[in-house]
Amino acid sequence: MSLRELVTWRPFQRRRRAIVKTLCYRLFMVLITIGVALFVTGNTADAVSIGLVTNVAKTFTYYGYERVWDHIAWGVAAD
Incomplete structure (x- = not known):
């Protein structure tokens, strides 16, 4: 399979x-990052700053x- 067949515009x-999809995923990741940062720093303000930035x-x-x-068409079923 050629590169031209794998890439489509x-x-x-x-x-x-x-x-x-991006916003939903990032919201989930913000919560995880804040949780981890809070665990590491013990400071809520720092954890929120780290999570948001x-x-x-x-x-x-x-x-x-x-x-x-x-x-990229690779791995996508043809119609």
Whole structure:
């Protein structure tokens, strides 16, 4: 299979779906990060700061990652 067959510029999901998936996933990850940071630091304010800052950055990178993978046909069943 060639690279041209694996990569398509036709998206498989709507942009809105990717945004909703990203936000739901990141919300879940914010809670996990805050929990871990609270366990490590013992300080609620620091834990919330760590959780929010790291996850805002990760939200944008995850969205981009999803959009790139949306153009890769590998592993997606043909219609």
